[in-house]
Amino acid sequence: MKKIVFNIFIALMLVGTSLQAQIKVGIIGLDTSHSPAFVKAFNTEDPKPEYAGFRVVAAYPYGSKTIKTSLDRIPKYIDEVKKYGVKISDSIEDMLKEVDCVMLETNDGNLHPEQALLVFKAGKPVFIDKPIGANLAQAIAIFEMAEKYNVPLFSSSALRYSPDNQKLRKGELGKVFGADAFSPATMEPSHADLAWYAIHGVETMYTIMGQGCESVQRTYTEGSDLIVGKWSDGRIGTVRGIRDGKLSYGGSALTDKGVVPAGGYKGYDPLLVEVVQFFKTKVVPVSKEETLEIFAFIEAADMSREKGGKVVTIADAMKKGQKEAKKLIKKMKI
16 A cells, blocks of 8 residues: 555656646747747657657737738637647737747737737747847847846747858858858838848858948849848858749858858758757847847848948948837837
């Protein structure tokens, strides 16, 4: 009898430990294909070892009400995530009561500041999917709010964690003297031109080159973009945005060992591994400074287009973004 009681006690302890070890993830925004893909990765019956202990338990589905391609996806994605045991919350506040950390997936970057603020106030670490905001001002405001509430966050495109891009970043494929990246560049009028989709190409280039861009020049046509960035050490990085022809991701790096292909899209797993590690450690893998420089590059590209292709400095783009961010923060009354 004593042995039976002891075994039951041990079993209950193991169950309790298992429950305590589970990290409950919440998702904001079921208007992007990323959301059901992430749910499947975490909630499948046999998840990869890297995701052990993580489970998406709740989601708030909305979501842009003005971008039709996003709005139309929501009913389908609600049905998909429900099959994996995800509770659909009536509000972000309700969802936050049930989770330990958050993946902000809303497709419309314009909603990110107000949605992220609720997460910050709740003190939950958050991964904000690309783009962190619709423009530089929103990106600045989001980081300022995160700092006010002392909440860790990071934002990234999945292209950053393509294995070849990470090898280039770490210098494993040679010293980088320049980089050329390309990606689809469809645009959404409510976002900075490169923030909606060409951010994949911009982030590929920044992953390879690192920070230090000082000026940007953009050549724009309806079918494509070519953006040239000049780094303070004399290096040059380019991004070609594709709107005509076959859409693809990739590029190349100029190194002391020759021209090395840059990584293209390799699925979501490399990014999710980083998200999981971030939720475990609260250590941010992409610095605030690099993310803001990426968005200053995007802002400068828009300014260059407005000026007929003239060179625009990152410093001037940052000044413009900071001025607009102050107005946004004042309006939000954080």
